[in-house]
Amino acid sequence: MSNFNAMVVSSRDFIPLDELAGVSEEANRVFGLRDLIDQRNIRCRWSNHYETGERRFDCFDPIIDLSSPIEQFVRQKRLADLVTALYGETACLFKDKLIYKPPGATGYALHQDYISWKSFPRSFVTMIIPLDASTDENGATEVFPGYHTQGCLSQEDGEYHELPQSAVDESRGVRLCLNQGDVAVFHGMLPHRSAPNKSTTWRRQLYLSFNAVSDGGEQRDAHYREFRGWLTRKYADYGKTDTYYK
Numbered sequence: 001m002s003n004f005n006a007m008v009v010s011s012r013d014f015i016p017l018d019e020l021a022g023v024s025e026e027a028n029r030v031f032g033l034r035d036l037i038d039q040r041n042i043r044c045r046w047s048n049h050y051e052t053g054e055r056r057f058d059c060f061d062p063i064i065d066l067s068s069p070i071e072q073f074v075r076q077k078r079l080a081d082l083v084t085a086l087y088g089e090t091a092c093l094f095k096d097k098l099i100y101k102p103p104g105a106t107g108y109a110l111h112q113d114y115i116s117w118k119s120f121p122r123s124f125v126t127m128i129i130p131l132d133a134s135t136d137e138n139g140a141t142e143v144f145p146g147y148h149t150q151g152c153l154s155q156e157d158g159e160y161h162e163l164p165q166s167a168v169d170e171s172r173g174v175r176l177c178l179n180q181g182d183v184a185v186f187h188g189m190l191p192h193r194s195a196p197n198k199s200t201t202w203r204r205q206l207y208l209s210f211n212a213v214s215d216g217g218e219q220r221d222a223h224y225r226e227f228r229g230w231l232t233r234k235y236a237d238y239g240k241t242d243t244y245y246k
């Protein structure tokens, strides 16, 4: 990753708007597949309303197997090439999420994406592709540049950990307010969070994660097999044993 010292990079007007419009339409179509959106379906992630506590659908993880136009868009060479240039070696797609972040969604507490599973690539980076402009009002992702050099800031026990706010100097936060057509890439060790969506519309963003080819090669399918097993066990620990994946 010799060329990726900044650990957050963004590129304005990278994606043609007509291409993005097709993805946006598909995102709406998939959202309309109501039999998918079920609290037992571990493909779906949920977020409580920041004021009322009402549970709302937030994200499909993964997304590309729900839509071939979205898969084609995500797998285009141009996106992977951008990350390849940062790594200085071939980038492989590892993970793909579509976060809808509906009005009122709470957002995400401070965390690093890296999780200390044996199989989890330390070269993990994530590209954000906004389908809707992200703003202060709708809870743009906020990153804390520089902290990636400190490695994993929580216990490396294979569990997901939120970070205490004291892990970062909050005045160093940079909100990634992106317009349609922009992309941003940030490192898996970079602490980040997002505020509630206080607007009246969705803040839809694709989150595409990659690994360097020398760090495990193509492993998306293996990752999702492991991820589903992990999620199923986590839900079961909380007494929810009727989960499925669809």
Ligand SMILES: O=C(O)CCC(=O)C(=O)O
Residues within 6 Å of the ligand: 099, 101, 107, 108, 113, 139, 140, 141, 142, 192, 193, 194, 207
């Ligand atoms: O929705 C956001 O702004 C952040 C999402 C995020 O941090 C995550 O999915 O890990």
